[in-house]
Amino acid sequence: MNTIDERYLNLLSNTFPTIADAAGEIINLEAILNLPKGTEHFLADIHGEHEAFIHILKNASGNIKRKVSEIFGNSIRESEKKELCTLIYYPEQKLELIKAVERDIDDWYHITIHQLVKVCREVSSKYTRSKVRKSLPEEFSYIIEELLHERTDDQDKAAYVAVIVDTIISTGRADDFIIAICNVIHRLAIDQLHILGDIYDRGPGAHIIMDTLRQYHSWDIQWGNHDMLWMGAAAGNDACIANVLRLSLRYANLATLEEGYGINLVPLATFALDTYGDDPCTEFMPKLLKGATMDEKTQMLTGKMHKAISVIQFKLEAEIFHRHPEWQMEDRCLLENIDFDAKTCTIEGVAYPMLSCSFPTIDPNHPSQLTKEERILVERLHHSFRISEKLRKHIRTILSHGCMYNICNKNLLFHASIPLNADGTLKEVEILGEKRSGKNLMEYIGQLVRAAFQNDTPADLKQYAKDYFLYLWCGKDSPLFDKSKMATFERYFLKDKTIFKEEKGYYFQLRNSEEVCDRILDAFGIEGANRHIINGHVPVHVLKGENPIKAGGRLMVIDGGFSEAYHSETGIAGYTLVYHSRGFQLVQHEPFTCTEDAISRGTDIKSTTQIVEMSAHRMLVADTDKGAELRSQINDLKQLLYAYRHGIIKEKRG
Template sequence: MSTNEERYLNLLSNTFPTVADAAAEIINLEAILNLPKGTEHFLADIHGEHEAFIHILKNASGNIKRKVGEIFGNTIRDSEKKELCTLIYYPEQKLELIRAVEQDIDDWYRITIHQLVKVCREMSSKYTRSKVRKSLPEEFSYIIEELLHERSDDQDKAAYVAVIVDTIITTGRADDFIIAICKVIHRLAIDQLHILGDIYDRGPGAHIILDTLRQYHSWDIQWGNHDVLWMGASAGNDACICNVLRLSLRYANLVTLEEGYGINLVPLATFALDTYGNDPCTEFIPILLKDSKIDEKNKQLIAKMHKAISIIQFKQEAAIFHRRKEWKMEDRCLLEHIDFEKGTCTIDGKSYPMNSCNFPTIDPADPSALTPEETLLMKKLHHSFRISEKLRKHIRTILSHGCMYNICNQNLLFHASIPLNADGTLKDVEIMGEKYAGRELMSFIGQLVRAAFQNDTPDETKQYAKDYFLYLWCGKDSPLFDKSKMATFERYFLSDKDTYKEDKGYYFLLRDSAEVCDRILDAFGIVGDNRHIINGHVPVHASKGENPIKAGGRLMVIDGGFSEAYHSETGIAGYTLVYHSRGFQLVQHEPFTSTRDAIERGKDIKSTTQIVEMSTHRMLVADTDKGAELREQIEDLKLLLYAYRHGIIKERRN
């Protein structure tokens, strides 16, 4: 036994000081290896749709509804099953409605508590008692544990169980108990949540989503392009700040900015009215969703703010593109390609007429220069983003729970793409004078993103890292964009739709190839027969027959369009993926109406489940990454037992 091994075993003996302790832990870990694997839940491209997101968390993509159906079968009516599910999803709100109409509330409590215990027992069956115990609320831990492990159909224990339930009711704790056990069911329904990027933009509740995630028991995130845009804004990249504001104004979504993060938009509104007061800003009229309550006056104000920040954005981007010439993006400094007398813009050597040419803040001699008023406005906006404590807290959460990619149980998770060459090989991407591809590229970008927030990062590296957020957002070889260009300027100012074309990178053109997917999986060191790539980013057009399962099952794309803005385009309201002990299930969701409908009318999200891949045997913890960790721990403990029994290390008996 080497010195290092002996040193490690001495440290391990602090936790397991005797032969009995080490042996007991080996028995415990061996037992855990033979439990069914926990259920993993995959979501992508939530885009601020907090009500739909929270509902899908609560119903576990239909998993709870399915379990209720299996448990109760034909023993209760469908309407009662629906009521029970709604209670599980929204216990506090549903209890208020039930108390208002239920004539014999004690009887209802008695029946409902027994039903909830059955559901909770089923949900807990794949976990150890220790793990279940850790998920229980302290005030009801003992009671729930007793009810889970004592069956009312056991005549010897029936009276015991009945007394527990009756006492909960007579002591006035029934509501609190029901709320507590419903939350335990939520906790046990999903073992691990994977967010494949894009929490932010379009919908109004990104801040609510992140507040929810901060309380969630176990989750990770693979950053999306919209996430890194907000990360860049928080880090102080003014071009990212402008993009965040522009997107929020484009969808008339100011709730996250103002109510969520306290961003002061009054200076922007004042500047916009002063500068564009007589400009109809037709191209900048916001996209209003069906439930929008914005009146005409506010719509016009938002359009002026939208134009004001867009012009500043093009200037701020140009400053970075000129500073980072190695990115080869100076052709995107399109303000510098406008002929103000002719009202045209030259792109790739061809002149196009502009829809409008009212630019009071642009100096034709230096189009990308900010005016003194724009400079002052940007200082105020920059300050507002930088001092937002809640935004900083949420960005820290995203940093601590995520990165560019994740490998979990033979699945490679990332948001958008892996840059490829035309032949499907991994593309070398240059960053700070060095070239990276595949896993090395994704890892280095993750390090660079974190460098922007670390106090000990050298100034030159920190400035590059801040600038790089813009490249991640719109750079040709960015794994989060991977297109020829972002045609924002063209869509606003040019009517020729040929200029809107954004050529997709080779990943998107080749991702239906099993060979290409295998090459990517090989590059990330993922082996085995049941390995997959799972990502989002590009909405799946289900209404046009597009299949989210690609490359013979090797790739699964789960962005079906959570955002309401995508519903007419995709024909659905999103995909989620569930990976349980029997295999993968892809869940296709119809649009979510509202939380109020779900509570008052029991309107669940209508979902269709597609079996993607079923295992030939029920997968156990032993078949997972966690199983590999546990086997290593078992081997270490066996080595500790050997050391105890051969006197290499002495037991630490009291």
């Protein structure tokens, strides 16, 4: 045994001081290896749709409903199953409705508590008692544990169980107990949640989603381009701040900015009215989503604010593009290509007519230069983003739970793409003079993003890292974008729609090839037959017959359009992927009505489940990454046992 091994085993002996302790832990870990693997839940491109997101978390993409159906079969009516599911999803709110109409509430409590215990017993069956115990609320831990492990069909214990339930009711704790056990069911229905990027933009509740995730038991995130935009804004990149504001105004979604993060938009409103008061800003009227209303005066103000920040955005982006000519993005400084007399903009040698040429803040001789008033406004907006404590807290959470990619149980997770060449080989992308590709590229970008938030980062590197957020948002070789251009300017100002086209990178053109997907998986060191790539970013056009399962099952694209802005385009309201001990199930969701309907009428998200891949045998913890980790721990403990038994290390008896 070498010195390093002995030092490590001495440290391990502090946790397991005797032969009995070490042997007991080996027995425990060996047993865990033979439990069914926990259920993993994959979601992508949530885009601020907090009500649908929270409901899908609560119903575990239909997993809880499926469990209820399996447990109760034909023993209770479908309407009763629906009521029970709604109670599990929204216990506090549903209890209030039930108590208002139920004539014999004690009888209802008896029936319901026994039903909930059955459901909780089922979802906890794949975990150790220790893990279940850790998930129980302290005030009901002992009671729930007793009920989970005692059955009413055991004649010796039937009276014991009955008295526990009777006492819960007679002491007035039934409501609290029901709420507690429903929350335990939520906790145990999903073992690990994977978010494949884009929590932010479009929908109204990104901040609510982040608050929910901060309380969630186990999750990770692979950063998306919209998340990166907000991270850049929080880091102080003014072009990212302008983009965040523009997108929020475009979709008339100011709740996350104002209510969520306390961003002061009064200076922008004042500037917009002063500068664009006589401009109808027709091209900048907000896109109102279904059911949204806005009076004409507010629409006009929003349009003016939208145009004001868009012009500022194009100027701020030009500053950064000129600062980094190596990015080869100076062709996107389109304000500099406008002929104000002819009212045209020249792109790739062609002069395109403009829809509008009203730019009171643009000096034709210095088109990308901010006016004094614009610079003051940018400084005030910058300050507002930088002092938002809640925004900082949420960005810290995204940093601590995420990165550019993740590998979990032979699945490679990332938001959008891995840059490729035309022949499907990994493309080398140059950053700070060094070329990187594949795994090395993704890891370096992750380090660069974190460098923007570190106090000890050298000033020049920190400035580059802050600037690079913009490249990650819209750069041609960004793994989060991977398109020829972001045609924002063209869509606002040019008549010819042919110039709007954004050519997707080679990853999107080649991702249906098994050979290409295998090459990517090989590059990330993922081996074995049942390996997959899972990502989102580009909505799957179900209406046009597009299949989310690509490359013979190697690749799964789970962006089905959570955001209402995509529903007409995709024909559905998102995909979620469930990976349990028997295999993969892809769940296709219809649009969610609202939480109020779900509670009062028991409406659930209508979902269609597609079996993607089923395992020949039920997968155990031993078949997972966690299993490999546990086997390593078992090996270490066996070495410790050897050291104890051969006198190399002495037992630490009390």
